[in-house]
Amino acid sequence: MFHVEHRGEARYTADGSMARIFAITNQKGGVGKTTTAINLAASLAAAEVPTLLVDCDPQCNASSGLGFSPDEERPGLYQGLRREAAAEELLLATAMEGLALLPASRDLVGLNLELVQEPEREFRLRQLLEPVRERFGFVILDCPPALDLLNLNALVAADSLIVPMQCEYFALEGVAQLVKTVQAVQSVWNPALEIEGVLFTQFDERTNLSKQVADNLRQYFGDRVFRTAIPRAVRLAEAPSHGLPALLYDLKSRGTEAYLQLAHEVIERERTRQPSLAPDPAAAAASGAGSGNP
Numbered sequence: 001m002f003h004v005e006h007r008g009e010a011r012y013t014a015d016g017s018m019a020r021i022f023a024i025t026n027q028k029g030g031v032g033k034t035t036t037a038i039n040l041a042a043s044l045a046a047a048e049v050p051t052l053l054v055d056c057d058p059q060c061n062a063s064s065g066l067g068f069s070p071d072e073e074r075p076g077l078y079q080g081l082r083r084e085a086a087a088e089e090l091l092l093a094t095a096m097e098g099l100a101l102l103p104a105s106r107d108l109v110g111l112n113l114e115l116v117q118e119p120e121r122e123f124r125l126r127q128l129l130e131p132v133r134e135r136f137g138f139v140i141l142d143c144p145p146a147l148d149l150l151n152l153n154a155l156v157a158a159d160s161l162i163v164p165m166q167c168e169y170f171a172l173e174g175v176a177q178l179v180k181t182v183q184a185v186q187s188v189w190n191p192a193l194e195i196e197g198v199l200f201t202q203f204d205e206r207t208n209l210s211k212q213v214a215d216n217l218r219q220y221f222g223d224r225v226f227r228t229a230i231p232r233a234v235r236l237a238e239a240p241s242h243g244l245p246a247l248l249y250d251l252k253s254r255g256t257e258a259y260l261q262l263a264h265e266v267i268e269r270e271r272t273r274q275p276s277l278a279p280d281p282a283a284a285a286a287s288g289a290g291s292g293n294p
């Protein structure tokens with residue numbers, strides 16, 4: 001289905017089918033959205049599915065976590081959403097083969113106010129991504145921890161949501177809000193929006209609270225909870241300071257393995273939707289896709 005034309009140069013061709021767009025979202029801060037966005041995107045790329053990561057957060061953590069400082073002068077999502085640049089001009093190749101980045105910059109923070117009076121303000125991201133969508137198998141949107149216009153743009157652009165949750169008591173309180181938000185977006189802007197899955201992050205199966213909260217979330221979301229849970233793993237926290245996804249920082253770490261497993265699960269689900277999709281990510285990584293190229 002996806003054919004990589006120039007490996008390592010972030011240029012691809014595809015058969016004309018459109019990328020599936022996932023928004024990694026949870027209005028709660030610090031639950032592992034960015035860690036998931038970077039490492040899921042890298043693991044999908046390791047499976048040889050061309051993947052685009054879009055940093056939709058003025059904190060710019062996904063950009064800096066891939067080695068692109070938000071303080072450098074470079075056009076990014078801000079210019080794209082203001083229609084001053086096309087997506088094509090904003091894509092950066094990353095150290096991870098097959099993974100492109102559409103970076104954020106600090107000025108994104110002002111955009112919520114700047115767009116308020118503008119036409120089609122909720123559809124800017126969807127429209128921006130449309131021309132590059134057929135080049136990728138997946139587009140991953142890293143959302144801010146807020147219900148602002150940037151987050152709304154991501155929910156309107158997305159086919160589906162991946163919701164990282166830490167299994168602690170307050171996670172349950174966010175669920176009702178999440179469902180309300182999804183319903184509101186469906187009814188006004190994006191009727192096709194789905195919840196792809198809830199992902200347990202920083203999961204510690206040894207604690208009773210983790211287990212209890214996980215059980216409650218499984219009761220509520222059923223098989224939309226990913227089978228893969230991401231453990232608390234220090235390598236996942238260290239990797240961004242080196243500007244690398246965990247896959248290139250420590251291929252054999254538990255955190256890396258967990259995200260490769262998650263990518264495998266995501267691709268499996270896609271295969272049931274589109275039977276011709278990509279090879280197995282764990283196998284691709286084992287055969288050296290994780291060794292990276294500059």
Ligand code: ATP
Nearest residue numbers: 029030031032033034035145202231232233236237
């Ligand atoms: P924000 O809402 O501010 O955007 P976030 O939801 O994107 O936050 P992250 O930035 O991914 O959350 O993670 C918060 C902190 O927890 C970071 O320091 C990150 O390195 C660390 N972290 C995330 N997941 C794990 C994990 N599985 N194991 C260990 N540390 C983790």
Ligand code: MG
Nearest residue numbers: 033034057061
């Ligand atoms: Mg984040």
